[in-house]
Amino acid sequence: MYIPHKNNTVLMKKYGFDTNIVFVFILIAIFSLSSCKDNKRKEDVRKVVSEWIGKEIKFPDNIPCYVLGKDTLPKYCNECFQKEYKIFAYIDSAGCNVCRLDLFEWDQVIKEADNLYPNKVGFLLFLQPNNIEETANFILYNRFDYPVFMDTTGSINRLNRFPQVMQHQCYLLDKDNKVLAIGNPAINIQIWELYKKIISKEKK
Numbered sequence: 345m346y347i348p349h350k351n352n353t354v355l356m357k358k359y360g361f362d363t364n365i366v367f368v369f370i371l372i373a374i375f376s377l378s379s380c381k382d383n384k385r386k387e388d389v390r391k392v393v394s395e396w397i398g399k400e401i402k403f404p405d406n407i408p409c410y411v412l413g414k415d416t417l418p419k420y421c422n423e424c425f426q427k428e429y430k431i432f433a434y435i436d437s438a439g440c441n442v443c444r445l446d447l448f449e450w451d452q453v454i455k456e457a458d459n460l461y462p463n464k465v466g467f468l469l470f471l472q473p474n475n476i477e478e479t480a481n482f483i484l485y486n487r488f489d490y491p492v493f494m495d496t497t498g499s500i501n502r503l504n505r506f507p508q509v510m511q512h513q514c515y516l517l518d519k520d521n522k523v524l525a526i527g528n529p530a531i532n533i534q535i536w537e538l539y540k541k542i543i544s545k546e547k548k
Contacts, residue, residue, distance in 0.1 A: 392507050393526055401432060401521045404499040407470070409491050412484050421491040427466030429543050430517040431457075431529065434506055436472045436498065445471075447488045449530035454490055461543055472498045516542060
């Protein structure tokens with residue numbers, strides 16, 4: 345049998361309400377706010393998807409390209425743009441660049457793509473680093489041997505005005521640089537599975 349706490353009984357007598365009921369209402373309010381935030385997040389995702397699917401990504405000219413942290417020949421980097429499909433990611437200068445590179449994860453995705461779809465998928469990794477030397481050394485230290493574009497002035501973001509949410513700054517593109525799907529396959533396995541289905545032409 346439920347026995348009211350002494351403090352609850354005093355408050356009930358003084359104010360004429362049951363504090364347990366108030367507590368329940370507070371919990372309901374908290375869960376409602378959480379639900380509202382989830383709905384808002386889903387609505388934001390839907391808005392980004394409807395706005396960006398089919399949109400062409402524009403690329404600036406003469407962005408320095410690095411392999412293993414060293415400036416390299418443009419021809420090698422330009423090959424990435426010639427593929428039937430391209431996975432483009434933009435990492436801006438906010439926060440810690442090297443913390444957000446996820447090089448190991450990208451390396452796994454790139455190797456799997458090369459194995460499943462030889463010469464079919466290019467990766468366009470654009471960084472806007474706070475410190476080029478630090479970023480280049482980090483790439484070299486991790487032996488990441490795929491081209492990385494150092495957009496120090498953020499010119500590609502000015503051309504395209506990407507969404508602020510990080511996972512919405514990564515896209516699967518077709519041969520004409522039009523967006524087919526949105527999301528970061530390096531940190532989300534479901535996104536990578538979706539990308540693979542599109543590349544395999546199993547899903548439009």
